[in-house]
Amino acid sequence: AQSVAQPEDQVNVAEGNPLTVKCTYSVSGNPYLFWYVQYPNRGLQFLLKYITGDNLVKGSYGFEAEFNKSQTSFHLKKPSALVSDSALYFCAVRDYVGAGGYNKLIFGAGTRLAVHP
């Protein structure tokens, strides 16, 4: 079964410093990986996804993620954190359910990012 793990419940970063939010995955076959962000009282906003190709994926709001097949990781990064980046971040992997003929996203537990001024 497909799964993702986010080993950190919370990440604290000073504004202007680089940030990393970790995600590891376990899949059979090719992984289709996603990052979403959730601000308070809001839905999930899509940041970026890895399907195939370049291991460094660039997304919205200056975020990028590095796909590492040997380490089965897909860490989210940003060179310089902003206070407004403080939110809940979710890593997800696509799982195809053959019996039903549809895709679904398997989400990690989420990592709360706190960027301090």
Next chain:
Amino acid sequence: ETGVTQTPRHLVMGMTNKKSLKCEQHLGHNAMYWYKQSAKKPLELMFVYNFKEQTENNSVPSRFSPECPNSSHLFLHLHTLQPEDSALYLCASSQATYRSSTDTQYFGPGTRLTVL
């Protein structure tokens, strides 16, 4: 977030009430989803509709009843809920949901449901 809208944004209901959540997507997508987000638990997929046909009922209690009258609208009818059903209910849509599809799911802002 204007691509997928949800109403109401907040709902408080008693256990004997009947209410409905509404989702509308303006993205021309063919697949729509209901997710439940509870405190301290990962997001849970509840229902999937593909071209208006339900393809998944993820062991959801019958007190939750989905309806998809067309590809743009999705409802979640609620009746005789329990306090543990209090959660954020998120709607999402994607272009398609086939094996070869790598489409992104786009989410609405959610309905915060409180069951008293």
